[in-house]
Amino acid sequence: MEAAGSAYPDTTSIMILRRRPATGPAGAESERGETLTATVVLGLAWGDEGKGRVCDALAADARYVSRYSGGNNAGHTVRVGEEEFVLHLLPSGVLREGVTCTIGNGVVVNPEVLREEIEALEKRGFGEVRQQLKVDGRAHLIMPYHIALDTHREESLGKARLGTTNRGIGPCYEDKAGRVGIRVQDVFDEDVLRHKLEKALVEKNAVFQNIYGEEPHSLEDLLGWLVSFRDLLAPMVEDTGVLLREALGEGEPVLFEGAQATLLDVDHGTYPYVTSSNPSVGGVCVGAGIPPQGISDVIGVTKAYTTRVGDGPFPTELFDEAGEILAAAGHEFGSTTGRARRCGWLDLVATKQMAALNGVTQVAVTKLDVLSAVEEIKVCVGYEIDGATLDQFPMGLDDLGRVTPVYKSLPGWGDDISECRMRGDLPEEAQDFVGFIETELGAPLCMISVGPERDQAIVEKVGV
Numbered sequence: 417m418e419a420a421g422s423a424y425p426d427t428t429s430i431m432i433l434r435r436r437p438a439t440g441p442a443g444a445e446s447e448r449g450e451t452l453t454a455t456v457v458l459g460l461a462w463g464d465e466g467k468g469r470v471c472d473a474l475a476a477d478a479r480y481v482s483r484y485s486g487g488n489n490a491g492h493t494v495r496v497g498e499e500e501f502v503l504h505l506l507p508s509g510v511l512r513e514g515v516t517c518t519i520g521n522g523v524v525v526n527p528e529v530l531r532e533e534i535e536a537l538e539k540r541g542f543g544e545v546r547q548q549l550k551v552d553g554r555a556h557l558i559m560p561y562h563i564a565l566d567t568h569r570e571e572s573l574g575k576a577r578l579g580t581t582n583r584g585i586g587p588c589y590e591d592k593a594g595r596v597g598i599r600v601q602d603v604f605d606e607d608v609l610r611h612k613l614e615k616a617l618v619e620k621n622a623v624f625q626n627i628y629g630e631e632p633h634s635l636e637d638l639l640g641w642l643v644s645f646r647d648l649l650a651p652m653v654e655d656t657g658v659l660l661r662e663a664l665g666e667g668e669p670v671l672f673e674g675a676q677a678t679l680l681d682v683d684h685g686t687y688p689y690v691t692s693s694n695p696s697v698g699g700v701c702v703g704a705g706i707p708p709q710g711i712s713d714v715i716g717v718t719k720a721y722t723t724r725v726g727d728g729p730f731p732t733e734l735f736d737e738a739g740e741i742l743a744a745a746g747h748e749f750g751s752t753t754g755r756a757r758r759c760g761w762l763d764l765v766a767t768k769q770m771a772a773l774n775g776v777t778q779v780a781v782t783k784l785d786v787l788s789a790v791e792e793i794k795v796c797v798g799y800e801i802d803g804a805t806l807d808q809f810p811m812g813l814d815d816l817g818r819v820t821p822v823y824k825s826l827p828g829w830g831d832d833i834s835e836c837r838m839r840g841d842l843p844e845e846a847q848d849f850v851g852f853i854e855t856e857l858g859a860p861l862c863m864i865s866v867g868p869e870r871d872q873a874i875v876e877k878v879g880v
Contacts (some may be wrong), residue, residue, distance in 0.1 A: 453712035454660075454670040456700055457780075459677025462686075462724040464748075464757060465717040466782030468492025470863060471508040471673045473873065474715075478671040480663050481509025481518045482656065484703035485693040487524040487558060487588070489581040490675035496866045499540070506533050507673050510548055518656040521554035522693065522703020524588040525600065527645040534648075540597035551649060552656040552705075553601030557642070559634050562587040562619045563764040568628050591616065602643050603649060613638055657705020666708045672700050672711075678770040686813060689728025697774040715862060716776035718767050720784045720849070723748055723757040729817040732760035732796045745789040761794040762824065764856050769809040771857050779857050781850055782865040784833065785872075791828045793849060797856075798822035826852065834867040839874055 446673070455474065461467040472494045475481050488504035494511055495501075501511060505525065509515040519525060534545050562584030570582060591597040596616045613635050621632035636759050663670055676695040678684045683698055693699060699706050721742055724730050734742070741757045742748070748757035771779070787793055799806040799819035810816050829843035836842050842864075854861050864874040 423608045433469055440665050450874050453664060453729045454672055454700075454706065454710050455713040455715060456674065456697055456711055456774075457459075457715045457717060458674030458695060458697060458774060460679075460716045460718045460767045460774075460776070461492070461677050461722050461763070462679045462726075462728075462730075463677040464723050465677060465719050466493075466724060466780075466865060467674055467677075467867075467875075468503065468508045469865060470715065470717050470780045471671060471699060472496075472511060472870065473863065473875075474671050475509035475512040475515055477669060478509060478512075479668040480518060480660060480670045481507040481512075482518040482519045482660060482672050482704050483507045483669065483675060483698045484519055484672055485522045485695050485862075486675035486691060487583060487585045488526050489528045489583045489585045489691065492673075496870060499682060500868075501537075501540075504533060505530050505807075506537070506545070506549065509671065509673070510537065510545055511542065513544070515548060516659075517549050517550045518654075518659065518704070519549070519555060520704040521552040521655055522699060523552075524556050524558050524585055524592070524693075525551065526558040526584070527642075528805060531645070531648050540756050546651060550654045550656050550659060551600055551652045551654050553599065553653045554655075555600050556588055556592045556597040557600060557603075558584045558588045559598060559638065560641070561617075561624070561638075562591070564624070564630075565620075569838055580738075586692040588610075598642070600649060600653060603646055604653075606639070606643065609639055609642055609786060610635070642862045660704060660706050661710070664706065670706075670710075672704060674699075679766060686816065689726065689813075696770075713777045714774050715780055716767075716771050716774060716857070716859070717780045717781050718762070718780075718853070719746075720762060720787050721746075722766075724760075724762050725755050725757050729813060730760060730789065731799065731819050731821050732763045733758050733764075734760050738790055741789050742786060746783055746786040754790055761796055761821070762853070763821070764853070765799055765807065765821075766809050769856060771859065776857065776859050778862040779854065779859045780863040780865070781853060781861060784846065784850065784864055785866045787849070788833055789830065789844075791830065793826045793828050794823040795826065795852070796821040797824045798826045824852075827879060832851065834872055836866050837871075837874060839864065839876065845854040 457467055457471050459467055492508050494508055496511060498825040500795045507517040509517045537545050565587040566584045567582045598612055617633060617635055625632055648757045660670055674695050676691045678696045680691045681696045682690050682692055682693050697714050722732055742759040748759055800822055801815060801819045826849055829845040831843050833842055833846060850864055862876050866872050
């Protein structure tokens with residue numbers, strides 16, 4: 417299969433969607449007497465693990481690819497041949513021909529960003545994007561006042577800032593929970609739009625005028641701005657939950673693409689240095705509208721080391737030459753913000769707990785090739801605090817900020833591994849390293865990334 421509108425070959429494919437007997441409410445029986453259920457790909461740390469890379473490979477075998485949480489605060493980078501694509505709202509499957517992509521009800525959508533991404537891909541030869549994409553009518557829209565609020569709040573916090581992307585994500589989710597949000601389907605009913613905007617602007621304009629000393633937002637200007645997206649959204653709007661449930665019932669392979677990662681989950685992450693949604697596996701059912709029994713596989717993605725963008729505690733963060741080497745070799749800059757990522761050794765305490773939380777069935781390790789640049793590799797296997805040893809991730813942020821990591825040292829390999837395509841091709845030290853991760857996480861590896869290109873991966877065909 418080739419990417420739509422391009423001549424890029426499909427060189428990496430991971431067919432791991434499990435099959436099960438088609439019984440019960442999850443689906444109807446296929447011609448082969450079995451049903452393919454959904455695979456979820458999510459991050460096990462603070463994001464930037466390379467989920468887009470894994471999703472792009474999986475999308476070769478998927479019929480549907482769906483985003484279920486977050487907004488354009490996420491960024492998935494995918495390389496196709498010599499070209500690099502950074503996607504913020506569009507699911508990675510949009511780079512694959514014949515794949516239907518959905519933006520679920522749990523996503524918050526900036527319509528300007530949506531239009532910009534679609535047009536940018538069309539200019540690069542992906543002419544079927546508008547036909548591939550479906551947007552749930554219940555997804556909430558990021559408004560200009562959400563972005564302005566986000567920026568003002570971060571600036572007012574000073575050194576106590578949370579490190580948000582200033583994309584308006586948090587304020588949009590606040591309005592959703594406060595029942596004053598604007599949804600995609602509202603764009604097509606001007607009376608509903610006007611009523612909702614009037615209600616929302618009472619509080620918003622009071623804040624802008626009385627706290628920030630700014631001019632109020634104009635109802636008419638916002639109304640006109642929203643209506644301008646009708647033509648863009650009209651052919652895409654659908655109840656994507658119904659679409660995906662029907663697909664699962666017909667035995668179609670469905671891939672759910674996580675944004676951000678579990679340590680940024682608003683409930684289970686390093687609160688308050690988190691996002692405003694649930695990128696963990698529980699967010700799939702709520703944010704995409706499918707039943708939990710529809711999920712058969714959860715692929716947890718981890719880098720061979722750990723990175724973080726933004727503020728908050730980071731136990732294994734490196735401030736020495738090793739950290740500089742990892743940052744340089746891994747080109748560690750945020751795909752959404754461009755900010756330099758903080759780099760550290762792999763934290764297995766955090767990764768194991770997040771894997772258990774998500775019920776991970778398979779693991780993908782990315783950027784293994786980056787570790788070729790260091791002579792000695794360390795892995796955090798425990799924490800020490802106040803003379804005691806912890807083997808679990810602490811709930812309290814203060815405790816997390818005070819822990820000292822306990823490291824296991826492993827020898828590096830130093831060799832270029834970018835041409836390895838079988839696990840057995842790796843140097844013995846690299847095989848030992850990935851084997852150690854596999855054992856510690858208690859789940860088999862399905863993919864090992866050894867470079868940025870589509871074909872620079874070792875694929876373990878697990879669960880067929």
